[in-house]
Amino acid sequence: MTIANFIDMAFLVFLGITAFAILKLRALFAVVMLSSVFSLVSAGLLVHLDAVDVAFTEAAVGAGISTVLMLATLALTARREKAPTRTHAVPLIVVFLTGLALVYGTLDMPRFGDPQAPVHTHVAPKYINDTEKEIGMPNIVTAVLASYRGFDTLGEVTVIFTAGIGVLLLLAASIREPDGLRIQTMDHHLVLRVVTKVLIGPILLFALYVQFHGDYGPGGGFQAGVIFAAAFIIYALVFGLENARAAVPGQAVRVLVACGVLLYGGVGVVSFLFGENYLNYSVLGSTQVSGQHLGIILVEFGVGLTVAAVMVSTFYAFAGQNPPIGDEDW
Amino acid sequence: MFSATTAALIIAMVLALGRLYMGPTLYDRVLAANAFGTKTVLMIGVMGFLTGRPDFLDISLLYALINFIATIAVLKFFRYRTLGDRVDPDGGKR
Amino acid sequence: MSQIVIDGVSWALLIAGSILVLVGALGLMRMPDFYTRMHAAGITDTLGADLILLGLMVQAGFTLVTVKLLLIGAFLFFTSPTSTHAIANAAYTAGLRPSISEWDTDEPPEGPERDHGEEDPRP
Numbered sequence: 151m152t153i154a155n156f157i158d159m160a161f162l163v164f165l166g167i168t169a170f171a172i173l174k175l176r177a178l179f180a181v182v183m184l185s186s187v188f189s190l191v192s193a194g195l196l197v198h199l200d201a202v203d204v205a206f207t208e209a210a211v212g213a214g215i216s217t218v219l220m221l222a223t224l225a226l227t228a229r230r231e232k233a234p235t236r237t238h239a240v241p242l243i244v245v246f247l248t249g250l251a252l253v254y255g256t257l258d259m260p261r262f263g264d265p266q267a268p269v270h271t272h273v274a275p276k277y278i279n280d281t282e283k284e285i286g287m288p289n290i291v292t293a294v295l296a297s298y299r300g301f302d303t304l305g306e307v308t309v310i311f312t313a314g315i316g317v318l319l320l321l322a323a324s325i326r327e328p329d330g331l332r333i334q335t336m337d338h339h340l341v342l343r344v345v346t347k348v349l350i351g352p353i354l355l356f357a358l359y360v361q362f363h364g365d366y367g368p369g370g371g372f373q374a375g376v377i378f379a380a381a382f383i384i385y386a387l388v389f390g391l392e393n394a395r396a397a398v399p400g401q402a403v404r405v406l407v408a409c410g411v412l413l414y415g416g417v418g419v420v421s422f423l424f425g426e427n428y429l430n431y432s433v434l435g436s437t438q439v440s441g442q443h444l445g446i447i448l449v450e451f452g453v454g455l456t457v458a459a460v461m462v463s464t465f466y467a468f469a470g471q472n473p474p475i476g477d478e479d480w
Numbered sequence: 481m482f483s484a485t486t487a488a489l490i491i492a493m494v495l496a497l498g499r500l501y502m503g504p505t506l507y508d509r510v511l512a513a514n515a516f517g518t519k520t521v522l523m524i525g526v527m528g529f530l531t532g533r534p535d536f537l538d539i540s541l542l543y544a545l546i547n548f549i550a551t552i553a554v555l556k557f558f559r560y561r562t563l564g565d566r567v568d569p570d571g572g573k574r
Numbered sequence: 575m576s577q578i579v580i581d582g583v584s585w586a587l588l589i590a591g592s593i594l595v596l597v598g599a600l601g602l603m604r605m606p607d608f609y610t611r612m613h614a615a616g617i618t619d620t621l622g623a624d625l626i627l628l629g630l631m632v633q634a635g636f637t638l639v640t641v642k643l644l645l646i647g648a649f650l651f652f653t654s655p656t657s658t659h660a661i662a663n664a665a666y667t668a669g670l671r672p673s674i675s676e677w678d679t680d681e682p683p684e685g686p687e688r689d690h691g692e693e694d695p696r697p
Binding site for chain 1: 536
Binding site: 489498510521538 | 598612623660661
């Protein structure tokens, strides 16, 4: 067994231990911290498997935004999970049998990393060989994501859009609109305020860099959207939610959620107008390569816009709620 | 030389995890988690040099940012119990 | 020749940074009180991290990688002490106080050279 296999197994064992601890622990704050650790270890495993773009997104979303949103939710519920009142033997058996069936199904698949597997003899060489002359982009992952599999990514953006709308619909009744009566919570933390003020600009610039550098290195729309949202979230945490809402109103964010998907779909419609298939970027420029470049930049920007707006509006919805449990009972 | 740094960082990460597990108060645990995050950032940078792929530095910059945000969110959560604003009991604007 | 100089300088910086990081983590485990632990972890983490990043920068030369390392170093330089300050502030306002030792008089502690005479020894 090589050292690479050993590292993979160590990561997976750690994931298993963390998942088991999440199941068994009752203290909900520890569970939230453990889920953030789970996401970080997953990101490490993905880096080891050489999937750098996915690791980027996993670290940003799982270890960052997800933890913040779960903390915002923890303030609204009790601190400990209630003990289970009855045993769950039948569901456990059903899940176990389903898992066995799935494992049996994977026995037919080629071995992990088998060089004779169809994915390594047909799919990967085609993308690796053709990307240079058809799209002309060094980052093959972004080329596959945005151009070769553009329909899938359109579906993903629409899923994010729908999920954001669903959350806003469910929480719409309990969001407090700003009415000027709230106090700022971190007034006297001068160091924190000054440092955050200095850092927000570079964070937004880093988000722009990740957005447009996705053609050449790890990055792209999803990661950049999350970093954009992180800048606004840290502003809201330190300077108060009401100030953040004054800077970026909830209504504007909701409009931006739709604009991102509109941009993505609109690029496809423009391809229609030129007489080609939907989402065929080749006609957007004078040559095929320049058309593909322009199409991918626009499409990734739409993705980044939707992701950033959904994250920010979800944070506004979660953090702006009244806690139903009083401070003494928490 | 990178291997020596990696070994030192791994030992430091294990020690930080020990404090995370042992820390009697909550703030010990938050401190240990923050230190663990900083060492992760360094580890990703050094590993990028070890394997000859410095693209990883974007991830390490991102994780430094995420570590900072998560620490601030946890502290605000424990101090004020909310990540939004607190209602002013007098009802006036400050 | 210059490659040896570069390697030597980055060796020195990396080893110094690693020693600081190790000492900080050891202090995190061994110190008796929260505030002392925070002192150990916060200070050595900032300087140790910056030294390691400087060592990597020297190794990388004048490329884009150095600029990124510089950005990471600047970011850690700003946020690591701020996080430590925020944690200390939160702990202090929550009521956690540093443990101060019990005797606060000016008398020296009990030592073998001190002559008890007819006094009872301290309990």
